[in-house]
Amino acid sequence: MITLYSGLVVRQPLVDTVIPAFESATGIPVLATFEPTTKLLERIGAGERPDLVLGVSSSVHDLADSGVVDRGAIADIAVSAVGFARLPHSSAPVDDSADAFLAYLLAARAVAYTLSGASGLHFMDVLRRRGLLERIDERAVRFESGLTAEAVVDGRADVAVQQVSELRSVAGPHLVEPIPHDLQAYARFAIGARTGAPDAAMDFARSLSGASAQEAFAAAGLSRP
Numbered sequence: 001m002i003t004l005y006s007g008l009v010v011r012q013p014l015v016d017t018v019i020p021a022f023e024s025a026t027g028i029p030v031l032a033t034f035e036p037t038t039k040l041l042e043r044i045g046a047g048e049r050p051d052l053v054l055g056v057s058s059s060v061h062d063l064a065d066s067g068v069v070d071r072g073a074i075a076d077i078a079v080s081a082v083g084f085a086r087l088p089h090s091s092a093p094v095d096d097s098a099d100a101f102l103a104y105l106l107a108a109r110a111v112a113y114t115l116s117g118a119s120g121l122h123f124m125d126v127l128r129r130r131g132l133l134e135r136i137d138e139r140a141v142r143f144e145s146g147l148t149a150e151a152v153v154d155g156r157a158d159v160a161v162q163q164v165s166e167l168r169s170v171a172g173p174h175l176v177e178p179i180p181h182d183l184q185a186y187a188r189f190a191i192g193a194r195t196g197a198p199d200a201a202m203d204f205a206r207s208l209s210g211a212s213a214q215e216a217f218a219a220a221g222l223s224r225p
Helices: 008-026 037-045 057-065 098-107 117-129 133-137 149-153 164-168 199-207 211-219
Strands: 002-006 030-034 052-056 069-080 082-086 111-114 141-143 159-163 175-178 187-194
Touching (some): 002 037, 008 030, 008 164, 008 187, 008 199, 008 211, 037 052, 037 117, 052 057, 052 199, 057 069, 057 187, 069 199, 082 117, 082 149, 082 164, 098 133, 111 117, 111 149, 117 133, 117 159, 159 164, 164 175, 187 199
Parallel strands (some): 002 052, 111 141
Antiparallel strands (some): 052 187, 069 187, 082 159, 082 175
């Protein structure tokens, strides 16, 4: 069995396509744990040692600095953009400018975002620099972790902000678009293997750069690194 700690950004393509294909071809099960990279780092910091870690590229390289991950077994596999989700019948920003998007958030009944993970930390930083964080938080739906578009689908929020692929992975009638370029943060994600990981884990890691996995990532809204 291969143990994998992975960020939520690639959960849908891994669960729906990549892991089943690998297990079918090899007969080797992949036990995957999906949480924001920050949460995964907490678990690893507490002593847990999965065979593979898939998360924000800089964090995976930091694990190599501390000897947890083999530096020679790290590969960037995808790039993600931050997006927002809304219901199809709901209002949209008047244009694609940063000012219009921020005004749209202020006019929303509630905005959902996550307190962990690359997109949530970036979103809070954007709002803080614009002096808007406290105003948004007066009626925000804040997730410790998980998929923020669930709050749009179930009616708790008008708008949800997260990585595009994470927003798309939620079932239900919602639209997903990238946030304006001036507010954007493009995150690179990498796969890393612990020192001494089994050959099967290395094979799985290499498969994520292959055509089949990359097609699954693209369908989920991720770009090639």
